[in-house]
Each structure stands twice: as C-alpha cells, then as structure tokens.
Amino acid sequence: MAVEAQAGKTDTRARLVEAARGLFLKQGYAATGIAQILKEADARSGSLYYFFPTKEDLLLAVLEQYKELLWPLVIQPVFDRVSDPMERIFGVLDGYRRMLLMTECAQGCPIGNLALEVAESHPAARTLIAENFDGWKQAIEQCLDDLDGRLPADVDRKSLASFVLTVMEGGIMQARAYRDSAPFEQGVAQLRDYFDRILDDGSNWSKG
Amino acid sequence: MAVEAQAGKTDTRARLVEAARGLFLKQGYAATGIAQILKEADARSGSLYYFFPTKEDLLLAVLEQYKELLWPLVIQPVFDRVSDPMERIFGVLDGYRRMLLMTECAQGCPIGNLALEVAESHPAARTLIAENFDGWKQAIEQCLDDLDGRLPADVDRKSLASFVLTVMEGGIMQARAYRDSAPFEQGVAQLRDYFDRILDDGSNWSKG
DNA sequence: GACCCTCTTGATCGGTCGCTCAACACAGGG
DNA sequence: CCCTGTGTTGAGCGACCGATCAAGAGGGTC
Numbered sequence: 001m002a003v004e005a006q007a008g009k010t011d012t013r014a015r016l017v018e019a020a021r022g023l024f025l026k027q028g029y030a031a032t033g034i035a036q037i038l039k040e041a042d043a044r045s046g047s048l049y050y051f052f053p054t055k056e057d058l059l060l061a062v063l064e065q066y067k068e069l070l071w072p073l074v075i076q077p078v079f080d081r082v083s084d085p086m087e088r089i090f091g092v093l094d095g096y097r098r099m100l101l102m103t104e105c106a107q108g109c110p111i112g113n114l115a116l117e118v119a120e121s122h123p124a125a126r127t128l129i130a131e132n133f134d135g136w137k138q139a140i141e142q143c144l145d146d147l148d149g150r151l152p153a154d155v156d157r158k159s160l161a162s163f164v165l166t167v168m169e170g171g172i173m174q175a176r177a178y179r180d181s182a183p184f185e186q187g188v189a190q191l192r193d194y195f196d197r198i199l200d201d202g203s204n205w206s207k208g
Numbered sequence: 209m210a211v212e213a214q215a216g217k218t219d220t221r222a223r224l225v226e227a228a229r230g231l232f233l234k235q236g237y238a239a240t241g242i243a244q245i246l247k248e249a250d251a252r253s254g255s256l257y258y259f260f261p262t263k264e265d266l267l268l269a270v271l272e273q274y275k276e277l278l279w280p281l282v283i284q285p286v287f288d289r290v291s292d293p294m295e296r297i298f299g300v301l302d303g304y305r306r307m308l309l310m311t312e313c314a315q316g317c318p319i320g321n322l323a324l325e326v327a328e329s330h331p332a333a334r335t336l337i338a339e340n341f342d343g344w345k346q347a348i349e350q351c352l353d354d355l356d357g358r359l360p361a362d363v364d365r366k367s368l369a370s371f372v373l374t375v376m377e378g379g380i381m382q383a384r385a386y387r388d389s390a391p392f393e394q395g396v397a398q399l400r401d402y403f404d405r406i407l408d409d410g411s412n413w414s415k416g
Numbered sequence: 417g418a419c420c421c422t423c424t425t426g427a428t429c430g431g432t433c434g435c436t437c438a439a440c441a442c443a444g445g446g
Numbered sequence: 447c448c449c450t451g452t453g454t455t456g457a458g459c460g461a462c463c464g465a466t467c468a469a470g471a472g473g474g475t476c
Contacts, residue, residue: 009443010453028325030238034434044455045435051453055434106328113324115385117236120314129385159394162382163375166395170378174370177323177337186367187374190402197405217473218423242464252425253465259423263464417476424471432463441454446447 013051015041021062025110029059029118056122059114063128066111067135075139085146086195092139093168093188100172100181108172111136137161150199160198167191221259223249229270233318237267237326264330267322271336274319275343283347293354294403300347301376301396308380308389316380319344345369358407368406375399 019041023032034055038045052058078091099107111132119126140161144151151157167187174183227249231240242263246253260266286299307315319340327334348369352359359365375395382391 012453027329028236028238030236031325031329033432035432046437046455047453049435049437053435108324112381115381116316116321116324117239119384119387121235121239126385126387133382133385156394159398162391163395163398166378166382166391167371167374168378169381170374170376173320173323173377173381174341174374176327177334177341179327179334183370183374187371190367190371194398194402194405197402220423241462243462254426254467255424257465257467261465420473420475422471422473425469427467429466430463431465433461434459435461436459437455437457439455441452443452444450446449 017061070135085143088143105175105179112169140164225269278343293351296351313383313387316384320377348372
C-alpha cells in the first residue's frame with residue numbers, strides 16, 4: 001500500500017505558503033514578487049489567487065504557519081534535549097545562533113524581519129506578528145516559572161521573558177548588520193550574566 | 209540683504225535625500241517608489257538621476273545623512289542636558305521612547321528598519337548601516353568610559369555598549385509589533401537594573 | 417554675444433507589478 | 447451521462463516600476 005495523498009485534496013496551497021515563506025525570509029515581503037513565488041512553488045497565478053485573494057492574504061497564511069511551526073520546530077526540540085529550565089532558554093537562543101552561523105548571518109528571525117517591514121502598513125499582519133511573539137515569550141515564561149524558587153518572587157516573569165526576546169531580536173539585527181554572529185553571542189552572554197545576578201541560587205559569589 | 213542661497217548651488221539634492229529619508233522610514237525602501245519621492249521633494253526624475261545614478265545610491269546618501277545627523281540630532285542634545293554618564297545613556301534611550309510615543313509606535317529606529325530590510329541584498333548599504341551602529345555605540349561607550357571607577361575594570365565596555373544597542377533595537381521592534389511602548393520601557397528598565405547590579409557604587413544593597 | 421557648465425524638464429522606455437477571468441480538467445454523486 | 451464542486455490553466459489587464467535621454471534653462475566667464 002503506497003502512501004498516497006494527504007488528508008487535503010491538493011498540496012498546491014501548501015507549496016505556495018512554503019515558497020512564500022522562504023522568499024519573504026530571504027528578500028522581504030515587498031521585494032518578493034508574485035511571479036517569483038509562483039516559480040518557486042511551480043504553480044500558476046490562477047491557483048494562487050484561488051486560495052489567496054491578495055498577496056497580503058498569503059502573508060497572513062505564512063504568519064499563521066510560523067505560529068504553528070513555533071513549538072514543533074523551535075521550542076520542542078530544545079525542550080526534548082534539555083531539561084533544566086534555564087538551559088532551555090539559552091538552548092532556544094542557541095538555535096538562533098546556529099541559524100545565523102549556517103546562513104552566514106544573512107537570515108535572521110523571520111518574524112522580526114516582517115515586524116519592522118509590514119507592521120505599520122498591514123494591520124492584520126501586525127496582529128499575527130504580535131501573536132508569534134506572544135507564543136515565543138510564553139515558552140520562555142514557562143521556563144521561568146519552572147525555575148521555581150531560584151527566581152526571586154518579586155521578578156516579573158512576563159517582563160523578563162519579553163527581555164529575552166528583546167535581546168534575541170536586537171542581537172540578530174546587529175549580527176546581520178555586521179555579518180558577524182559576535183554581537184548576538186555577546187548579547188546572549190550578557191543576558192546570562194544578568195540571569196546569574198538575578199537568580200537566588202542559594203550561593204554567594206565573590207568575584208575575581 | 210535677504211538670505212539667499214546656501215553654500216551649494218541648489219537644494220534639490222538635499223530635498224530629494226530628505227524626502228527619501230522620510231519615506232524610507234515610514235514605508236521601507238522597497239515599498240517606496242521613485243515617483244513618490246519625486247512628488248514629496250517636488251522634483252522631476254531627471255534631477256534625481258542627475259544626482260543619483262540609481263535608487264540604491266539615493267539610499268546610500270540617506271544613510272550617509274543619518275551618520276551626519278547622529279551627533280547633532282540624537283546625542284548632543286542629550287549630552288547638553290545631562291552630565292552624568294549613566295543618565296546620558298538612558299537619556300539617549302529616552303529619546304527613542306519619545307519618538308515611539310509621538311508616532312504611536314509606528315516609527316522606530318530608521319537604521320534598524322533598513323538593517324533588516326536591505327542588509328542582505330545591498331552590501332554597500334549594509335556597510336553604512338554598520339557604521340551608523342558603530343557611531344551610536346561609540347557615544348554609549350564614551351559614557352561608559354566616563355563612568356570611570358564606577359564600572360568594574362573587567363567589564364568589556366564595547367560589549368556593554370553593544371548590549372545597550374541590542375536592547376534598544378529589540379525593544380523598539382516589540383513596541384512596533386504590539387503598538388505599545390511598554391515592551392521598550394520594560395526592556396530599558398531591565399537594562400537599568402542590570403547596570404545597577406554591575407556598577408561598583410561603593411554601596412552594598414540588601415534587598416526588600 | 418558665445419561658450420561652458422550645472423542643473424532641470426518631461427516624455428518615454430521596457431519590464432514587472434499584483435491581479436482577473438473565461439475556459440477547462442477531473443473526481444464523486446445522482 | 448450529466449451535474450456539481452474543487453481546483454488549474456495561462457493569456458492578458460492597467461498600473462506602476464526604476465531608469466533614460468534629448469533638449470533646454472540659467473548663471474558665470476571671457
């Protein structure tokens with residue numbers, strides 16, 4: 001019994017979203033033409049506009065897919081490999097470092113790119129971008145909660161999770177501007193230093 | 209004696225750069241058409257292409273102007289108002305917060321926007337973006353140097369200045385994605401907390 | 417006045433943009 | 447066999463893209 005078609009009737013829609021996702025990531029939204037997406041997906045314009053009334057709807061589908069891929073592709077693999085909550089946070093960050101290295105700092109966070117490019121002009125996309133950030137921060141927040149007593153009670157976990165995202169996105173931006181992963185890595189190191197200073201480890205450190 | 213022309217012979221070039229600067233900031237580089245720039249600058253296409261062989265050359269001129277405007281517009285006003293090196297750093301950051309508030313979080317850091325949009329596809333622009341970041345970080349680094357003894361000797365000032373930029377850019381990105389300045393403000397607050405923990409103030413704090 | 421140089425004008429180029437639509441393929445159900 | 451519903455095809459739309467260029471305006475100099 002051969003594996004035949006999936007649940008859906010056609011995979012054209014999926015191919016279009018996949019192609020658009022890759023091209024938006026590499027080139028940005030405005031710089032990517034419909035024709036290029038069609039070529040990459042091996043589809044014809046009529047098919048695209050059958051599934052997506054406008055180019056923006058395709059963008060929304062891409063952002064929806066990012067939401068769906070966040071846990072299975074970004075979070076879960078790290079959580080499976082690492083159990084310590086603190087190391088899970090830095091494991092996720094290390095995943096982005098590896099992407100930077102693999103692409104020679106050409107590609108960064110797809111959500112971050114789109115956040116700055118389309119947030120203002122495409123309100124619906126902006127909402128989905130915010131939801132992507134929310135999902136990411138919730139994963140970090142869960143790690144912070146799992147730290148239990150190690151994190152002082154007066155620390156605002158949501159705010160700290162937001163800070164982790166801030167450092168990641170800012171670090172990636174610099175890495176891309178300099179084509180060098182060092183600014184990202186330094187930022188992560190400073191973030192770890194900050195965590196070390198916050199954490200109640202039951203230990204007093206004396207430096208030097 | 210009326211004030212007549214400036215040193216240069218014409219201001220058309222300056223008007224074009226100014227118009228392009230504003231539009232690239234609001235809409236991004238790819239999303240801004242030449243025709244729109246011409247309309248905004250009240251110029252004709254021949255004039256533009258007399259000064260700038262291509263659209264990318266206009267982008268480079270915009271980035272050069274940002275380099276020139278950094279100190280007089282962003283750094284110096286804060287340094288004139290504030291003398292304490294630490295407060296100078298957070299004074300600069302507060303300038304960006306005010307921009308976010310004024311624009312309802314629609315506009316962020318012009319360099320950051322372009323960094324993510326054109327860094328990969330326009331190498332010459334990427335270099336100028338990096339130079340803009342360098343200039344910004346040098347201002348912060350100067351503040352760190354001016355802290356003298358308050359900063360432990362083993363702290364890497366370049367790395368810390370880079371971290372300030374990272375937090376700023378990451379914070380602005382989230383502010384724009386959420387159309388809310390809170391993530392930026394929280395990030396800056398965490399950064400201040402980090403500084404407080406790093407600084408040798410000659411004081412021991414016991415919390416609570 | 418003749419000449420040059422800087423800068424401006426605006427029609428126009430070929431190409432690409434996002435998008436439309438009538439026609440058609442094809443499987444499932446009656 | 448026909449009908450319907452779900453996709454697919456590809457020619458082609460008007461608009462706009464970035465860019466070109468011959469012509470000329472206007473000031474400075476001799």
